[in-house]
Amino acid sequence: MLKAMPNFDALEPAYLRDQYSIKWNLYPEGVLPLWVADMDFPIAKEIKQALINRLEYNVGYPHMTGDPRLVSAILEQQAGFGWTGLQPEHLMFVSSVVPGLYASILGLTHAGDEVLTQTPIYPPFLMSIRDHGRVALENPMLCDNNGWSIDFAHLETLVTDSSKVFMLCNPQNPTGRVFTRAELEQLAAFVLRHDLLVISDELHAMLILEGEHIPFASLSPEIAARTVTLTGPCKAFNTAGIGGGVILSNNLDLLNRIKAATKGLMGHPSSFSLEMWRVGLESGGTWLEETLHYIRANRDFLDSWLRQHLPEVRCIPAQGTYLAWMDFTKFSFAKDLHKILIEEAKVGLNDGPPYGRGNEGWLRINFATSRAILTEALERMERCIRARVD
Ligand SMILES: Cc1ncc(COP(=O)(O)O)c(C=O)c1O
Incomplete structure (x- = not known):
């Protein structure tokens, strides 16, 4: 009851x-x-009612490619953030964001490869890198009276020929940083210079208290071609127990690498997550x-x-x-x-x-x-x- x-x-x-x-x-x-x-x-x-309705009439297998209305709502949301040019085939639905982080690491790197990230960081970032034999290069954020910032000088000292991926969290858990366009552009120049791929976790994108959310992939076509972005409904709508997430990339080759590395392991998205996500975006x-x-x-x-x-x-x-x-x-x-x-x-x-x-x-x-x-x-x-x- x-x-x-x-x-x-x-x-x-x-x-x-x-x-x-x-x-x-x-x-x-x-x-x-x-x-x-x-x-x-x-x-x-609205979400509670949608879940009750779903229980009443259908809890069968959902489309692996998502409900077309949800797909449209996600594309529209990203376009609103400034990321245009995404198509339905650029979405890979996952059971939730953390499996998507692990899947991305498996698909885009090999054992022994280095992955750079900013610390302090949501622990599954480091776990997803280390649990399958990749090497985490931690770049501590700088903290002074002006707040948290990326230590670009230190980042340059960490990167080697074995570094393959930069893993970004924006907005960043746990510092709550919402990175500015200037910072993201500096990061974009860094990843281009060192030929890195980017895994960008943007799960908190709808929880902006100051500033604006800028998808990393929206910075330029060159950046979009080397980025996979993860997001989902659970932080904004407080539905973590229901799950749901998506990996987005303009580059189908990156998505195919992730699919190939995780064949048979990813399950299917929950019909409740797809439904609540759609209703959240449309009416929440x-x-x-x-x-x-x-x-x-x-x-x-x-x-x-x-x-x-x-x-x-x-x-x-x-x-x-x-x-x-x-x-x-x-x-x-x-x-x-x-x-x-x-x-x-x-x-x-x-x-x-x-x-x-x-x-x-x-x-x-x-x-x-x-x-x-x-x-x-x-x-x-x-x-x-x-x-x-x-
Ligand atoms: C940055 C970030 N990514 C992923 C997750 C977990 O996502 P999910 O529950 O969809 O696996 C969290 C949860 O707090 C988070 O803060």
Whole structure:
């Protein structure tokens, strides 16, 4: 039976703590979980209704090439971002984005090849490179008072003849960076100079808080010819348990390489994901706008709260996503803080090390929750940290 839906301000931990949710069940009862990238908000009513309708009349095999209405909606969305010239055959539907990242690594590289990426980075980037014997070259982002930026000088020192792919995350999880056209063009010049292919994960493209989303493949025909882009519905519409994703490329040869390397392994897209994705793109705009409004306000609240209560913590406000990357390294116990916060403060965040080398003492927070839960979690953290510092 469907539970009555709360509004965003009135979310109750008891309501959210459902057996089904890994976010709310990984840590012991009483811990406020602000970690894995699920929002605590109810999904759009249009999507909920579409899923109920789908259950009532057909849950058979979907088209492997997607519902033509969904294909049109995706092409239209990308054209709206400035990526024109995509055709239906440029889409390869996948069960979700992470299998698409692994499939792309398998299809576009060989064991021993090097793959460059910016750290800190969503851990499955590094896993998809290393799990099949490829070599991850980590290029740490620079962080100063102006925010996060790409260290192009260091990037040049990393690249070798064995480097084959640059793996981009835009908007970037966990820093929340939305890269500017100038930065992406500089990156494009780099990949052209070193003859690299690009895997661009743009799953958070609809969660823009500042600036605009620019698909990497939209920069030029030369760049489109060497790029595969991954996206899906689950971050924008909060439907991670349903799955769904797509690999997009103007270059059919790249898609064929991915298909050949993963023949028989990729399953078929879920009919629920295709349906909710279509309805989300066609009718979920108002929900998304309201949700982004709430997330933006939480982002600003987090920023001013930290300045006031925990000024030792460095945290650049996210330009996209609903995640923030927080630097606790001013505290002597920072590298143990993830565990301390769970055990003593009863707050569950993501620990830094899986996001790449040198991230001890950093934690990721997910602020897509009610203001009350966010405030309670921050106050618990403050009390715990102050009890150790003062
Ligand atoms: C950048 C990025 N890519 C992929 C994923 C996971 O995608 P999926 O659930 O579609 O496999 C996430 C989840 O947080 C993410 O942040």
